[in-house]
Amino acid sequence: xxxxxxxxxxxxxxxxxxxxxxxxxxxxxxxxxxxxxxxxxxxxxxxxxxxxxxxxxxxxxxxxxxxxxxxxxxxxxxxxxxxxxxxxxxxxxxxxxxxxxxxxxxxxxxxxxxxxxxxxxxxxxxxxxxxxxxxxxxxxxxxxxxxxxxxxxxxxxxxxxxxxxxxxxxxxxxxxxxxxxxxxxxxxxxxxxxxxxxxxxxxxxxxxxxxxxxxxxxxxxxxxxxxxxxxxxxxxxxxxxxxxxxxxxxxxxxxxxxxxxxxxxxxxxxxxxxxxxxxxxxxxxxxxxxxxxxxxxxxxxxxxxxxxxxxxxxxxxxxxxxxxxxxxxxxxxxxxxxxxxxxxxxxxxxxxxxxxxxxxxxxxxxxxxxxxxxxxxxxxxxxxx
Numbered sequence: 322x323x324x325x326x327x328x329x330x331x332x333x334x335x336x337x338x339x340x341x342x343x344x345x346x347x348x349x350x351x352x353x354x355x356x357x358x359x360x361x362x363x364x365x366x367x368x369x370x371x372x373x374x375x376x377x378x379x380x381x382x383x384x385x386x387x388x389x390x391x392x393x394x395x396x397x398x399x400x401x402x403x404x405x406x407x408x409x410x411x412x413x414x415x416x417x418x419x420x421x422x423x424x425x426x427x428x429x430x431x432x433x434x435x436x437x438x439x440x441x442x443x444x445x446x447x448x449x450x451x452x453x454x455x456x457x458x459x460x461x462x463x464x465x466x467x468x469x470x471x472x473x474x475x476x477x478x479x480x481x482x483x484x485x486x487x488x489x490x491x492x493x494x495x496x497x498x499x500x501x502x503x504x505x506x507x508x509x510x511x512x513x514x515x516x517x518x519x520x521x522x523x524x525x526x527x528x529x530x531x532x533x534x535x536x537x538x539x540x541x542x543x544x545x546x547x548x549x550x551x552x553x554x555x556x557x558x559x560x561x562x563x564x565x566x567x568x569x570x571x572x573x574x575x576x577x578x579x580x581x582x583x584x585x586x587x588x589x590x591x592x593x594x595x596x597x598x599x600x601x602x603x604x605x606x607x608x609x610x611x612x613x614x615x616x617x618x619x620x621x622x623x624x625x626x627x628x629x630x631x632x633x634x635x636x637x638x639x640x641x642x643x644x645x646x647x648x649x650x651x652x653x654x655x656x657x658x659x660x661x662x663x664x665x666x667x668x669x670x671x672x673x674x675x676x677x678x679x680x681x682x683x684x685x686x687x688x689x690x691x692x693x694x695x696x697x698x699x700x701x702x703x704x705x706x
Contacts, residue, residue, distance in 0.1 A: 334629075335471065336705065337554030338369035338385075339546065342376020342539040343562035344521060344675030346639055348406075348683035350381050350560045351399045352690020353633050358396040360702060365392045367464075368705050369558070370471035373487075373549045375538040378560075379475045379518040380452065383510065386473040387457055389464035402455060403683045410451050411678045412443040412525070414651040441526040442657070445516065452512055461490055461510060471495075472552045475510055476538030476545075477517040480527055485541055487548040488514050488530075498551050502541065505551055521675065550628065558704060560690075561634035631704045636693050639686070643674035646682040 340350050361368065367389040374382030381399060388395035408414050464470035472491025479486055488508040489495065498505040508514070517528035517535035527534040539545075549557050647655065650673070658673050677683075694701065 334556050335371060335554050336369045336556045336558065337371035337373060337549035337552065338382070339549055339557060339559045340372075340374045340378030340382050341545065341559070341561055342378050342519070342537060344377050344519075345677045345679075345682060346562035346674055346686065347377035347381055348403045348686040349562055349635055349639070349690040350378060351396070351403045352687035352692075353560050353694040354381070354385075354396045354690075355400050355687065356691045356694030356698075357701060357705075358393050360698060361392060361705075363393050366390060366469050367392050367395070370469075371474070371491075371549055371552050371554045372470070372472070373474045373476070373545075373552070374518070375476045375545065376519045376521070379515055379538070382473060382475070383456055383458070383461075383515060386464060386470055386510075387460040389460075389469040390467070398455065400687065402451075403687060404680060406678050406680065406683055408651055408654060408676070408678045409447060411448045412445045413447065414653055416653040416656075441520075442524050445520075445525045448519075449512060449516060452515055456512075456515075458511060465491060473510055474505070474548045474552060475514045475518050476548060477514065477528075477530070477535035478538055478540045479533045479535055481533045483541060485538065486535070487538075487551075489548070489552065491552065495552060500547075503544070503547065505548060524676070546628075554628070556629040556704065557631075558701075559630065559632045559634075561632060562639065629704070631697075631700060633690075633694060633697060633701075635686075635689060636696075637689060639674050640671050642685055642689070643671075643677055643682065646677055646679060646685070647673055649679040649681045650677060 340347070357368070367385055369385070372382040372386055374380070384399050384402075385392070385395045388398065461470070461473055465472075470491070472489050472495055474487050474489040474491075476485060476487045478484070483502065485503040487503070487505045488510065489505055490508060490510045495507070497507055513528050513530050516525075517530060518538040519525065520527055520536045522536050522540060525537075527536045529535075546557060546559070647658070650658070654676060658676075
């Protein structure tokens with residue numbers, strides 16, 4: 322977590338919502354948000370003036386930003402989209418398209434990509450059409466001018482420099498920032514930012530923004546909480562997509578370990594990008610808060626402040642939920658997963674859990690998110706006061 326202090330701190334509490342990445346796992350966030358929508362009076366404005374999204378979480382954050390005037394409406398739209406989502410709404414599923422994309426990927430491995438052709442296993446052109454249909458991005462500026470939104474931040478990674486860049490659209494008082502391999506740039510958010518932030522490496526194509534090609538913001542994001550602090554937040558809610566809070570996952574291990582398949586390796590790499598950095602950042606934030614609790618009130622600690630936090634994450638292992646719904650994927654995608662080692666063994670389904678944009682899987686994650694949020698209802702309402 323960054324200890325950098327924003328140039329000017331708000332006098333009142335400023336709530337931020339951090340929505341992490343995770344492909345189809347982000348359906349869980351929709352369930353949590355839907356539950357929060359039911360806790361608040363109908364027609365309430367967005368309760369989080371600062372929104373920070375990464376990867377698929379960036380898409381959810383953008384929906385909230387474009388409907389900042391009516392939080393109930395925003396979560397209702399998110400619910401509708403995710404409950405009716407199908408893989409072909411996100412990426413091309415035809416076998417011919419998949420074979421063509423795979424051929425280009427393997428070809429690029431053995432020769433230089435001199436023609437700057439963007440290669441990936443899956444073509445996410447359908448996702449761009451979906452975003453254009455449901456996200457009126459011009460309303461972000463309106464929400465900021467009406468003071469319903471302080472800032473929307475979308476994080477991406479530059480393939481050119483390896484730096485994490487947080488593009489933000491917000492109040493004019495917010496200053497750009499820079500740190501070790503990370504920076505914040507004021508920018509009018511458009512669809513390229515959303516597609517870049519959600520472009521899982523090798524799976525979805527990189528996006529060109531300015532002079533650089535960008536990919537999934539979760540990659541190399543050392544401090545997922547830092548952008549919210551830089552934007553002025555002093556209370557942060559995080560909706561994660563890890564099932565690590567499930568006690569069963571703390572002790573589970575294969576009874577007969579075998580050599581890992583490519584699917585298992587890919588799944589672990591995705592988990593390390595989307596999950597581990599965020600959870601490590603949360604631990605550091607809680608550690609700093611504990612230290613500050615022992616400091617006298619009249620003692621000022623430079624560049625460090627207490628940040629209230631609330632974390633909501635799945636109470637069940639998402640990989641196991643994905644295992645139940647593999648059969649709902651198109652045959653072409655199942656074939657791709659099978660040849661990389663994703664099969665009926667749930668240990669190999671981490672990668673699949675990111676691509677399962679099917680109604681059955683997404684609806685179960687939404688319901689799990691609603692259930693987990695209702696369990697934490699008192700904490701959520703206390704946090705939002």
